[in-house]
Amino acid sequence: MSINEVAKLAGISRITASKYIEVLCARGILVHTRHIGKAKMFKIASEYEKAKIVAESKEEKPMIKVEFIKSFLKYRAGQTVLLEEDEAREYIKSGIAREKKV
Numbered sequence: 001m002s003i004n005e006v007a008k009l010a011g012i013s014r015i016t017a018s019k020y021i022e023v024l025c026a027r028g029i030l031v032h033t034r035h036i037g038k039a040k041m042f043k044i045a046s047e048y049e050k051a052k053i054v055a056e057s058k059e060e061k062p063m064i065k066v067e068f069i070k071s072f073l074k075y076r077a078g079q080t081v082l083l084e085e086d087e088a089r090e091y092i093k094s095g096i097a098r099e100k101k102v
Contacts, residue, residue, distance in 0.1 A: 002039040064088035066097040 001009075007017035021042055024030040030042045044052070062085040068075045072091070075081065080100050083091070091097035 001043070002036070002041055004039065006042075061085060065100040066091060067100040068097045070096050072096045 003018050003021060004014055006021060007014045010017060012020075021030060025032060025042070028045055029048050031045050033041045033043050035041065063082050064085050065080060065082050066088045067080045068077055068091070071077045075097075088097070088099070092099060
């Protein structure tokens with residue numbers, strides 16, 4: 001994609017898109033591929049593309065918001081967190097937390 005294409009899709013100015021692309025290139029997330037006329041073309045670095053495929057292939061697990069009644073491990077009493085359903089149910093069952101309605 002060109003800087004102009006990125007800017008249009010993101011709904012930002014070309015200058016802002018250019019600055020973000022520069023940062024993403026410096027971090028190795030995007031790579032400059034070629035020039036088409038005066039336009040610079042970029043793509044997602046291959047290692048990030050592979051990570052995206054792996055992340056998308058994982059099944060999303062149901063989440064439950066819980067409030068801790070007692071401090072436990074890294075959680076303190078009164079803290080509200082979003083946990084995977086299985087883990088949340090264990091804390092609720094043991095009396096350490098309760099389900100927090102959204």
